[in-house]
Amino acid sequence: MRRKLFLLLVGVVALLATAGVAAAANGGFTPVTPHSPNAARTNDAYYVILAFTGAIFLIVEGALVTFIWRYRGRGRSRTVDAVQVHGNTRLELIWTVIPVIILCAIGLVVFYELPGISSAPAAANPIRVTVEGHQFYWQFDYPNGARSINDLYAPVGQVVDLEVKSADVIHSWWIPELGGKIQAIPGRTNHIWFRANAQGTYTGQCAELCGLYHADMTARVIVGTGAEYHTFVTSTAPAVLGKAEFQGVCATCHGMQGQGGYGPNLSSNPLLIQPAGLDTIVRNGRGLMPAVGNTWTAAQMKALVQYVKTDVYKGAATSGG
Amino acid sequence: MAARSEAVYPVSWKSGRIASWLVTVDHKRIGIMYIVTSLFFFVLGGILAVLMRAQLATPNETLLTKNSYNEVLTMHGTTMIFLVVVPILAGFGNYLVPLMIGARDVAFPRLNALSYWLYLLGGIVLWGSWFATGGTAKAGWWSYPTLSELQFSPGHGQDYWILSIHILTLASLAGAINFIVTIVNMRTRGMTWMRMPLFIWSMLAYAVMLVVALPALSAAVTMLLLDRQAGAHFFIPSRGGSVILYQHMFWFFGHPEVYIMVLPVFGMVSEILPVFSRKPIFGYKAVAFSTVGIAFFSMLVWAHHMFTSGLGTGLDSFFMISSMVIAVPTGIKIFNWVATTWRGNIIFDTPMLFTIGFIALFTMGGLSGIFLAAFPVDWQLNDSYYVVAHFHYVLFGGSAFGFFGGLYYWWPKMFGRILDERLGKWFFWLLFVGFNLTFLPQHMLGLLGMPRRVYTYHHGGLWEAYNMISTIGSGVMVVAVGVFLASVWITHGLRRGVRAGNDPWLADTLEWYTTSPPPEHNFDTVPYVTSARPLRDLRRRLAEQA
Numbered sequence: 001m002r003r004k005l006f007l008l009l010v011g012v013v014a015l016l017a018t019a020g021v022a023a024a025a026n027g028g029f030t031p032v033t034p035h036s037p038n039a040a041r042t043n044d045a046y047y048v049i050l051a052f053t054g055a056i057f058l059i060v061e062g063a064l065v066t067f068i069w070r071y072r073g074r075g076r077s078r079t080v081d082a083v084q085v086h087g088n089t090r091l092e093l094i095w096t097v098i099p100v101i102i103l104c105a106i107g108l109v110v111f112y113e114l115p116g117i118s119s120a121p122a123a124a125n126p127i128r129v130t131v132e133g134h135q136f137y138w139q140f141d142y143p144n145g146a147r148s149i150n151d152l153y154a155p156v157g158q159v160v161d162l163e164v165k166s167a168d169v170i171h172s173w174w175i176p177e178l179g180g181k182i183q184a185i186p187g188r189t190n191h192i193w194f195r196a197n198a199q200g201t202y203t204g205q206c207a208e209l210c211g212l213y214h215a216d217m218t219a220r221v222i223v224g225t226g227a228e229y230h231t232f233v234t235s236t237a238p239a240v241l242g243k244a245e246f247q248g249v250c251a252t253c254h255g256m257q258g259q260g261g262y263g264p265n266l267s268s269n270p271l272l273i274q275p276a277g278l279d280t281i282v283r284n285g286r287g288l289m290p291a292v293g294n295t296w297t298a299a300q301m302k303a304l305v306q307y308v309k310t311d312v313y314k315g316a317a318t319s320g321g
Numbered sequence: 322m323a324a325r326s327e328a329v330y331p332v333s334w335k336s337g338r339i340a341s342w343l344v345t346v347d348h349k350r351i352g353i354m355y356i357v358t359s360l361f362f363f364v365l366g367g368i369l370a371v372l373m374r375a376q377l378a379t380p381n382e383t384l385l386t387k388n389s390y391n392e393v394l395t396m397h398g399t400t401m402i403f404l405v406v407v408p409i410l411a412g413f414g415n416y417l418v419p420l421m422i423g424a425r426d427v428a429f430p431r432l433n434a435l436s437y438w439l440y441l442l443g444g445i446v447l448w449g450s451w452f453a454t455g456g457t458a459k460a461g462w463w464s465y466p467t468l469s470e471l472q473f474s475p476g477h478g479q480d481y482w483i484l485s486i487h488i489l490t491l492a493s494l495a496g497a498i499n500f501i502v503t504i505v506n507m508r509t510r511g512m513t514w515m516r517m518p519l520f521i522w523s524m525l526a527y528a529v530m531l532v533v534a535l536p537a538l539s540a541a542v543t544m545l546l547l548d549r550q551a552g553a554h555f556f557i558p559s560r561g562g563s564v565i566l567y568q569h570m571f572w573f574f575g576h577p578e579v580y581i582m583v584l585p586v587f588g589m590v591s592e593i594l595p596v597f598s599r600k601p602i603f604g605y606k607a608v609a610f611s612t613v614g615i616a617f618f619s620m621l622v623w624a625h626h627m628f629t630s631g632l633g634t635g636l637d638s639f640f641m642i643s644s645m646v647i648a649v650p651t652g653i654k655i656f657n658w659v660a661t662t663w664r665g666n667i668i669f670d671t672p673m674l675f676t677i678g679f680i681a682l683f684t685m686g687g688l689s690g691i692f693l694a695a696f697p698v699d700w701q702l703n704d705s706y707y708v709v710a711h712f713h714y715v716l717f718g719g720s721a722f723g724f725f726g727g728l729y730y731w732w733p734k735m736f737g738r739i740l741d742e743r744l745g746k747w748f749f750w751l752l753f754v755g756f757n758l759t760f761l762p763q764h765m766l767g768l769l770g771m772p773r774r775v776y777t778y779h780h781g782g783l784w785e786a787y788n789m790i791s792t793i794g795s796g797v798m799v800v801a802v803g804v805f806l807a808s809v810w811i812t813h814g815l816r817r818g819v820r821a822g823n824d825p826w827l828a829d830t831l832e833w834y835t836t837s838p839p840p841e842h843n844f845d846t847v848p849y850v851t852s853a854r855p856l857r858d859l860r861r862r863l864a865e866q867a
Contacts, residue, residue: 028765028783031701042701049695053688060655060684067662068677071598072669078827080599082666087604087657095656096649103645103691110641110695117697118634135473169468170564172629172704176770180700183630185565186467187558190631207629207704207772209394209461211468212387215775262387290473 031176035202036194038179041116048109052102117179120193126159133164133171133184133206135290136213137248146233147241147300149248152221155229156199164190167295169211175204175221183208196223211290212262213252241300242307249292250308258312263289267314275305346430347841348415351437353735355412356728358441359405365448366400367802369393371795374759378792380778380785390776391459392478396447398462399482402582403489404444406720410585411436411496413727414524416735418500420832420839421518423509423847428502432495439492443485450481458482461774463575464545466556466567471549480549483542490535497531500524509831511850515609518830518853519602522609523588526616530577530584533620538574541567565630572623580619582716583683584612586723587654590676593730594658596828597673598665604657605853611650618647628696629703637696644694648687655684670826671745675726678753682718686711689764704774707767713760725752725805733825734837738818744808751801758794762787829854 030047034040071082120126129152130141140148154160164173166184174181178194196202206217224232247256253263260266271277279301285291293301335344342350372393376385385393415433419426427433450457455476460469469479504525508517545567547553554560556567595602602608624632624640632640658680667673689711693699702708725748733739766787771778778784812818824833833856835844852858 028762028769028787031768032770039701042697045695045698046692046701049692049698053691057684057688060659061681063659064662064677064680064684067659067665068667071662071665072667076666078599078666078668080666082599083664084601085603085664086601087607088660091660092604092607092653092657096653099649099652103648106691106695107642107645110697111638114634114697117700169473170465172772174704174770174772176701180697181629181703182700185558185630187562187564188631204770205772205775208465209391209468209774211459211473212391214391215387215777218779 034177034179035197035200036178037121037197038117038194039177041113042180045110045113045117049106052106056099056102120159120161120195124159124195126161126193127154128161128163129154130163130165131173131184132295133166133168133173133210133217134249134292134295135168135211136206136217136252137292138171138173138206138217138219139167139295142233144233147297148232149241149244150219151244152219153229153232154194154196154221154223155226156196156223158226159193159195161191161193164192168290170208171206171210171217172208173204173219174207175202175219177202178204178221181207194221196221199223199225216252238299238303238306242303242305243311245300245304246307246312250304253289258308266308267312268316269313270316272308272313275301278305278308346426346434348419348427348430348433349735349839349841349843351433352412352414352416354437355408355415355440358437358444359409359412362400362404362444363409364802366397366405367799369397369400371799373397374792374795376776377778377788379789380781382777385776387776388456388459391774392451392457394774395458395461395464395482396451399447399458399485401716402462402578403486404440404447406582406716406724407493407578408440409724410527410582410720411440411493413589413724413731414500414527414585415496417731417832418503418521418524419507420734420835420843421521421830422504422507422512423831423844423850424503424507425843427499428507429499433499436492436495436499439488439495443488443492446481446488447485450478450485453477453481463571464542465571466545466548466562466564467558469545469549470557480546483546483549486542487539490539493531494535497528497535500528501532504528509847509850511855515606516850516853516855517609518588519591519605519608519612520585520588520830522612523584523586523591526612527581527585530581530616530619534574534577534581537570541570541574544570565627568627568630569624572626573620575626576623577616577619579712579715580615582720583723584615586679586720586727587612589723589727589730590658590679591654592828592830593672593676593726594661596730596826597668597670597676598662599668600661600665601829601854602657603660603663604653607653608657611653614650615647618643618650622647625694625696625699628699641694641696645691648691648694651687655680655687670729671740671742671749672726672730672826674746674749675722675729678749679719679722679726682714682722682756686714686719689714702767704772705767706763706771706773709773710760710763710767713756713763717760718756722752722756725749730826731832733821734832734839736813737821737837738812738816739821739825740812741808741818744804744811748801748804748808751797751804755794755797755799755801758797759791760794762790762794766791824856827860829857831855834859 031043034043128143132139138150140152164182164184166186168186171184172181173184173192178196179192182190182192200223202221204219206214210217253261254266255261258266266272282293283291334340345351372385376382376390453476455478457478458464460474460479464482467473504521544555548555548557554562556562556564558564591602591608621643622640624636625644628637693702693711729740729745766784769783771784821837823836834848848855848859
């Protein structure tokens with residue numbers, strides 16, 4: 001009996017040690033290290049729930065394993081009746097009421113953490129950026145009219161309020177280190193915010209199945225100093241935008257050099273040097289190609305036309321080539 | 322010499338070996354057809370799962386194209402839910418409900434047969450859609466518009482999906498009405514509500530939930546069909562429709578569906594656990610009423626699938642609280658089951674192993690659900706692999722382990738032989754280990770930021786390690802299912818299985834009173850029922866007389 005107890009103790013200690021090491025290394029036992037107050041508070045709520053559910057898990061599984069070990073038949077015949085206990089009202093009341101109390105506690109913690117997660121700090125003078133999900137890229141509109149594709153630029157330490165929309169199907173915005181996710185739904189505007197506490201690049205990807213290239217619909221949030229952010233939004237040269245558009249939107253199917261992939265080879269397609277024709281197909285799509293540019297501005301289209309003309313178009317295909 | 326002529330009775334074609342199954346209205350044969358068909362689709366859906374795991378084993382894998390990956394994930398989900406778990410439970414219900422309540426058949430045997438054949442037709446339509454123009458549906462098992470609208474899902478796969486759902490909902494509705502009428506009206510003498518087997522309670526709840534929830538699904542997919550084929554725009558926002566409307570309608574069906582898929586298994590566990598502990602169930606009334614409570618509250622929790630849709634704090638809070646409320650009756654069941662093993666004489670035959678496995682794994686799935694009910698935490702976890710892990714613990718660790726337990730338990734009643742015990746234990750342990758290897762690491766993947774339904778990923782390191790473990794686990798489960806099929810072959814093909822008497826497990830309920838397998842009319846006589854354990858009463862009376 002004592003030996004069993006000792007073995008059990010060793011087992012539990014080993015288990016806790018393993019779990020502790022893994023948790024310290026954040027090997028996926030907790031959400032990723034937060035870099036925004038809402039993500040941090042989400043993690044706080046997560047830990048509280050983990051504490052309660054972890055305890056319940058140990059109690060239930062522990063009781064189950066103990067009972068089936070302790071009361072195993074040991075070769076007794078099926079005909080041997082065990083103790084005919086039909087229930088115990090007091091016990092059953094206890095295990096009804098205790099979960100109610102635990103759930104109330106979890107609920108209270110959630111409501112305590114909620115304001116810090118769902119709403120941005122007041123009087124923070126947020127930067128409002130519109131996030132528009134498209135098949136299969138993210139488009140960002142900054143307050144001064146600048147636009148970027150797939151890379152969202154943000155200043156460190158400042159609240160960024162995201163208005164999340166969709167131009168086609170449902171997408172879901174998710175940068176794990178900067179808070180939870182929110183669906184980008186056609187016909188609706190949803191909100192989410194973050195305040196990055198450190199410079200760096202935070203990655204994420206669309207979390208709602210949105211079609212063929214769902215897995216490749218990635219996003220990066222590039223957090224720099226206020227000055228870096230300012231430089232970015234005030235100096236978006238058409239060439240930079242055009243390149244981002246081609247690489248973030250067109251290249252998904254047509255390849256980085258327009259060499260073709262899921263979609264056809266573009267590099268010798270004469271449409272690339274016909275601004276009107278290119279405009280029509282990018283805005284409306286054709287066949288399997290989605291209407292990727294259905295919300296694009298004239299300036300944006302011009303930037304693309306410029307870029308593909310100089311950097312993608314390789315001249316008409318030579319006959320027999 | 323006058324020839325002696327015997328009267329020749331014409332043998333109807335209906336009594337042929339195959340024809341008799343095609344024309345049968347016997348609930349037992351229909352039940353077996355349901356179970357066999359479901360297991361067939363289980364293998365098909367499992368092959369799809371293994372394909373997905375193979376594709377995800379390493380980053381940037383190209384075994385499947387993105388297009389076929391989306392087809393495979395949609396077909397896997399739809400198959401497992403609509404063609405495996407719901408119908409296999411209907412199969413158990415069909416086989417067991419009349420036997421357990423001492424009836425001759427279900428109330429409407431022909432409707433019952435119709436229900437099975439519609440189910441088969443729905444399955445054929447869904448799987449036939451591999452040959453449709455543009456392949457199968459690719460918008461996931463919940464087929465959210467606008468992705469499932471014509472503009473984004475051209476081709477006929479989505480239409481076949483809708484047609485198949487229509488047929489399957491009709492099949493389930495017919496079956497559900499049959500169960501309700503049978504259970505309410507056809508219980509044998511003495512079987513009051515409080516003497517009804519707990520499996521019957523859960524089948525009643527299952528049937529009522531189907532009747533309430535299915536019309537919402539039928540309506541939603543009908544509206545989707547009208548959008549796609551008749552120029553309507555219920556779910557097209559650019560023309561005044563609402564995408565959120567579909568989400569509400571779908572999940573108004575979708576969440577009760579989760580309990581539809583697990584309540585009958587709760588019932589099976591509540592039957593098997595006492596028999597192999599040689600005890601009565603701990604707290605019969607609490608277990609029965611918690612079934613009713615779960616069925617009721619399951620209608621009030623649907624929008625917890627929509628926490629990331631931006632419903633607002635008011636609705637989010639309501640659905641968090643209702644989802645936590647439903648954890649209470651579920652907890653009651655788990656505690657009562659654990660208490661049932663207390664001071665038992667526990668016999669570890671295969672049905673019991675699966676039942677214990679069910680409790681262990683379902684507890685895990687229930688607890689990970691608490692994280693998802695807390696909506697701010699759900700914002701982080703929703704639509705990630707954490708959710709995939711969570712619902713597989715509920716639906717595979719829960720429902721599938723439960724119905725495999727049920728299969729091993731009632732197999733001798735259905736086919737007259739006990740399934741090979743040695744292989745049964747191998748099957749259990751391989752499945753248990755393989756299951757945990759597959760799905761435990763998926764919690765971590767979700768927390769690391771891997772969304773569900775991605776055909777590939779571009780991270781190495783931990784992402785790759787956990788995905789690889791998960792894929793290895795799925796391979797172990799393939800071996801396990803192979804062992805199961807082998808055990809069926811050894812038991813029946815080679816006739817090595819031990820012949821079962823009427824009551825091989827010394828069980829408590831009426832189905833064990835008749836022969837194994839039972840005659841077409843089920844019972845010659847049915848004993849008067851004086852408790853929830855009529856067979857134990859009978860054994861004791863016989864012992865006293867002896």
